[in-house]
Amino acid sequence: MIGGGGFAGLSARRALRLAGFQNMRIIEKGGDFGGAWYWNRYPGAQCDIESHCYLPLLEETNYVPTMKYAFRPEIFEHVQRIGKTFDSIRMPYSRLRSPRCVGWRKKPNWQIKTDRGDTIRAKFVVQTNGSLDRPKLRRTGN
Numbered sequence: 766m767i768g769g770g771g772f773a774g775l776s777a778r779r780a781l782r783l784a785g786f787q788n789m790r791i792i793e794k795g796g797d798f799g800g801a802w803y804w805n806r807y808p809g810a811q812c813d814i815e816s817h818c819y820l821p822l823l824e825e826t827n828y829v830p831t832m833k834y835a836f837r838p839e840i841f842e843h844v845q846r847i848g849k850t851f852d853s854i855r856m857p858y859s860r861l862r863s864p865r866c867v868g869w870r871k872k873p874n875w876q877i878k879t880d881r882g883d884t885i886r887a888k889f890v891v892q893t894n895g896s897l898d899r900p901k902l903r904r905t906g907n
């Protein structure tokens with residue numbers, strides 16, 4: 766089971782498949798894959814890292830970014846391209862809109878229960894949810 770459907774989750778699934786693992790699921794809290802780029806939909810959202818460095822699996826998906834610093838639509842399209850190219854976004858390989866795990870146990874395998882009612886058994890769990898999955902508010906002043 767892979768927790769997170771952004772670049773890290775999709776890249777992890779691809780790497781694990783290359784290593785011989787076949788039966789994997791991605792659990793994603795959003796309604797689609799994309800990680801931070803699914804949620805960040807404000808006008809002008811853009812990456813502050815050069816596209817050729819930031820976007821993973823460019824050669825593997827035969828894609829060349831159109832701009833040095835990609836905007837959100839292009840980044841989101843690339844996440845979708847990765848999922849489609851490596852067959853990650855089809856069921857039963859994924860569970861969307863599963864915001865959080867409400868329980869788990871490890872005896873001898875993991876049993877993950879989501880708040881939408883899914884129960885998933887897994888030998889291994891890989892968490893790829895990034896640090897940008899929740900906004901951080903800071904208090905300013907004294």
